[in-house]
Amino acid sequence: MIVKYLLAALVAGLFSGALMTAAQEARVIPLILHAEEYEGGEAAPAPAGTEAQPPEAQPGSTHEHSALDIGAVLSEVAGYLSPVSVAYAHGGEAHDDEGGIMFGMSRFSGTLFANLVAGAGFALLLAGVSLVSGNPITVANGALWGAAGWLAVHLLPAIGLPPELPGFPAAELADRQVWWMATVALSAGGLYLLILMDGLAAKVAGIVLIAAPHVYGAPQPADITSNVPAVLGAEFAVAALATTLFFWIVLGLSLGFANEKIAKADR
Amino acid sequence: MAVSHVSSNSLSLNDRLFAGITALLLGAFLVFGAGLANSSVLHDTAHDTRHAYGFPCH
Numbered sequence: 001m002i003v004k005y006l007l008a009a010l011v012a013g014l015f016s017g018a019l020m021t022a023a024q025e026a027r028v029i030p031l032i033l034h035a036e037e038y039e040g041g042e043a044a045p046a047p048a049g050t051e052a053q054p055p056e057a058q059p060g061s062t063h064e065h066s067a068l069d070i071g072a073v074l075s076e077v078a079g080y081l082s083p084v085s086v087a088y089a090h091g092g093e094a095h096d097d098e099g100g101i102m103f104g105m106s107r108f109s110g111t112l113f114a115n116l117v118a119g120a121g122f123a124l125l126l127a128g129v130s131l132v133s134g135n136p137i138t139v140a141n142g143a144l145w146g147a148a149g150w151l152a153v154h155l156l157p158a159i160g161l162p163p164e165l166p167g168f169p170a171a172e173l174a175d176r177q178v179w180w181m182a183t184v185a186l187s188a189g190g191l192y193l194l195i196l197m198d199g200l201a202a203k204v205a206g207i208v209l210i211a212a213p214h215v216y217g218a219p220q221p222a223d224i225t226s227n228v229p230a231v232l233g234a235e236f237a238v239a240a241l242a243t244t245l246f247f248w249i250v251l252g253l254s255l256g257f258a259n260e261k262i263a264k265a266d267r
Numbered sequence: 268m269a270v271s272h273v274s275s276n277s278l279s280l281n282d283r284l285f286a287g288i289t290a291l292l293l294g295a296f297l298v299f300g301a302g303l304a305n306s307s308v309l310h311d312t313a314h315d316t317r318h319a320y321g322f323p324c325h
Contacts (some may be wrong), residue, residue, distance in 0.1 A: 006293070024315070099308060101311050102312045110315075111315040125295060131286050161321070166325070172303075181303070244321065
């Protein structure tokens, strides 16, 4: 019985993660690849691994500034076909240990795998909130559950830490991760109070919880100069938020569907 | 079998809480691994996903 609820979440999460991968390929991934051409220019001391990049990924090549041009598509295709993960040679990035994509997967396979894992994870979190709070997710309310998940995990944290492109200036990673996790947790708690609890006190407490991390303030970089063009950053922020909204709506709906089909099938 | 506190739900309260907490822990583990874990292999595999989801990266 319990396993069936977890299974329903897994099915919905894997389905949403697969669709998310397709949605990312339309806009988000080309923008990431485009930004990586600028990453590690003069700001980074040594653009390590530049020699391993395919010619179309070299900085200074003849790219138009549209994310959907032929060059970006070629670069994307080269990224898939290349056995070496060319795009991870981040200039100026200090990794202590050897990186590389696990199991020798291609870049696309790695992204698909990570999307499936993240999809299953977010689906389990959403199902967990639903089960613990005793508010079932159905097809009828699934999109609203998904939208609430998107608010808590993406839009509200993005107020302080907008989705970043590779090469963007940013504060210390650990500080940002702590702020991000705290903001997701506070936003989720605040939305729970705001949406699912009755009474004025709960609504006010919910708003206070949601506002608290932003009053405290997200960690910001000391130096905000970047080689990556600002237009790419603006396009990417909108594209990332739009695709994650798509992901969460699909996730909420498919979780509602899976709940009704799988979890309650034996009743 | 314990009497269910939620009539529209086929789970007893204990089962529902157990399933919910299990789902939360498992989900947090998966999201942490895909989005936040400080491992080069995990980072490189999930690189584009981390950026696309707006996880703090780099």
